[in-house]
Amino acid sequence: MPDIIRLFRSEQREQELFVALLRPHIDLLYRLAYRWTGSRDDAEDLVQDILLKLAPRVAELRQLDQPRPWLARVLYRRFVDLYRREERCPVERMGDQGGAEPDADPFAAVADPEDPFQRLELGQLLERALAGLDHPQRDVVLLHDMEGYSALEVAEILGINVGTVKSRLHRARAQLKKCLGPGTFSSSRAC
Amino acid sequence: MHCHDAQQRLKEAIDGDRPIDPALGAHLRRCATCATLAEDLRLARLLRALPVPPPTEGFADRVLERAWRETRRSVPSFRPSVPTPHSGAPYWAAAAAVLLTLVVLMANPWRDGSPAVAMEVVRMAPHSVREVDVRLVSAEALPDATISLRLDAGLGLAGYGDTRELSWPSPLQAGSNQLSLPLELRGDRGGVIHITITAGNARRELRLSVEPESPGPTAKPKLLI
Numbered sequence: 001m002p003d004i005i006r007l008f009r010s011e012q013r014e015q016e017l018f019v020a021l022l023r024p025h026i027d028l029l030y031r032l033a034y035r036w037t038g039s040r041d042d043a044e045d046l047v048q049d050i051l052l053k054l055a056p057r058v059a060e061l062r063q064l065d066q067p068r069p070w071l072a073r074v075l076y077r078r079f080v081d082l083y084r085r086e087e088r089c090p091v092e093r094m095g096d097q098g099g100a101e102p103d104a105d106p107f108a109a110v111a112d113p114e115d116p117f118q119r120l121e122l123g124q125l126l127e128r129a130l131a132g133l134d135h136p137q138r139d140v141v142l143l144h145d146m147e148g149y150s151a152l153e154v155a156e157i158l159g160i161n162v163g164t165v166k167s168r169l170h171r172a173r174a175q176l177k178k179c180l181g182p183g184t185f186s187s188s189r190a191c
Numbered sequence: 192m193h194c195h196d197a198q199q200r201l202k203e204a205i206d207g208d209r210p211i212d213p214a215l216g217a218h219l220r221r222c223a224t225c226a227t228l229a230e231d232l233r234l235a236r237l238l239r240a241l242p243v244p245p246p247t248e249g250f251a252d253r254v255l256e257r258a259w260r261e262t263r264r265s266v267p268s269f270r271p272s273v274p275t276p277h278s279g280a281p282y283w284a285a286a287a288a289v290l291l292t293l294v295v296l297m298a299n300p301w302r303d304g305s306p307a308v309a310m311e312v313v314r315m316a317p318h319s320v321r322e323v324d325v326r327l328v329s330a331e332a333l334p335d336a337t338i339s340l341r342l343d344a345g346l347g348l349a350g351y352g353d354t355r356e357l358s359w360p361s362p363l364q365a366g367s368n369q370l371s372l373p374l375e376l377r378g379d380r381g382g383v384i385h386i387t388i389t390a391g392n393a394r395r396e397l398r399l400s401v402e403p404e405s406p407g408p409t410a411k412p413k414l415l416i
Binding site for chain 1: 230243251254261
């Protein structure tokens with residue numbers, strides 16, 4: 001903290017450093033914030049909020065070897081503080097809603113529909129399936145599958161162990177696939 | 192085809208958005224493990240493709256600029272100021288117009304025989320924040336100086352949470368140096384801020400007594416040395 005004070009002696013240089021350190025990560029922070037909040041306004045507010053907290057910590061930011069997971073952790077904690085704890089209407093949990101048996105053609109398992117409308121429908125279905133996950137599962141899917149963090153990084157960001165990350169990921173994927181229709185991922189109207 | 196080869200080719204096919212070749216397809220039909228991996232990979236690709244609307248125009252530059260600007264207003268800062276030949280009224284009048292400014296003369300503080308402890312009083316409204324500037328005037332440069340702050344309970348520095356003790360090396364230049372504190376009176380009772388400047392074996396302590404401001408005309412700071 002005293003560093004913060006000392007650093008102000010060269011204010012302009014410190015501001016340039018602050019911008020140089022964080023500018024490359026703003027898109028990531030916004031994207032993560034949007035994934036969590038589901039709202040552009042809330043995402044922008046959340047990013048602004050953590051930047052306000054990071055601005056006095058330029059010296060600390062400079063020491064980071066891997067700012068990406070560190071920033072994600074800061075963002076996640078702030079998101080929990082500001083949004084999740086205030087949630088009054090948690091997302092309704094999705095139950096087991098059926099779906100095809102896992103005997104579908106594995107060719108189809110890696111082939112997305114070419115029809116843009118089918119792609120759109122699949123995307124909407126996936127959004128709904130994601131919303132049906134509980135928070136811990138969704139957090140893991142968001143960070144690992146959507147944003148590409150490693151299981152170890154996800155564990156650090158969320159403050160849980162790697163085994164928990166993997167088990168949550170396994171359960172979350174299973175539920176998503178069930179909602180989407182295993183194998184072919186064809187639409188399951190129940191989700 | 193072994194699973195290791197199949198999984199490698201599967202990842203390459205999905206990452207490269209290429210079709211599955213017949214040999215790999217045949218393996219996937221036989222191997223549940225690789226078929227599950229194929230689904231997981233495809234699921235991840237679909238998840239990554241879920242759209243995120245772009246932020247408003249100029250978002251990144253705007254939030255960075257605002258964060259920096261607002262933070263500068265709310266945390267303590269230490270700014271050695273340029274020594275001025277007019278160290279009296281004109282400069283002080285300008286500073287006092289917006290800030291409560293306390294002056295502590297430190298001309299050669301370790302050898303001038305002046306009191307080791309100086310005390311000044313600040314009055315402010317309870318539950319409020321007020322920026323206080325402390326000017327430290329030194330006749331000579333003190334490159335190894337350290338500044339320490341200690342706040343009584345009930346006082347705080349806005350933006351610093353419950354931290355009540357701070358210490359950091361801060362060389363003083365010859366002439367005028369300025370320490371800005373976003374002082375917060377958190378209750379109805381006052382307290383004292385102890386500001387200690389050390390250099391080598393010498394030290395000078397300043398005490399800033401913060402008193403709750405009573406209703407009525409605004410009281411002016413009173414020098415108690």
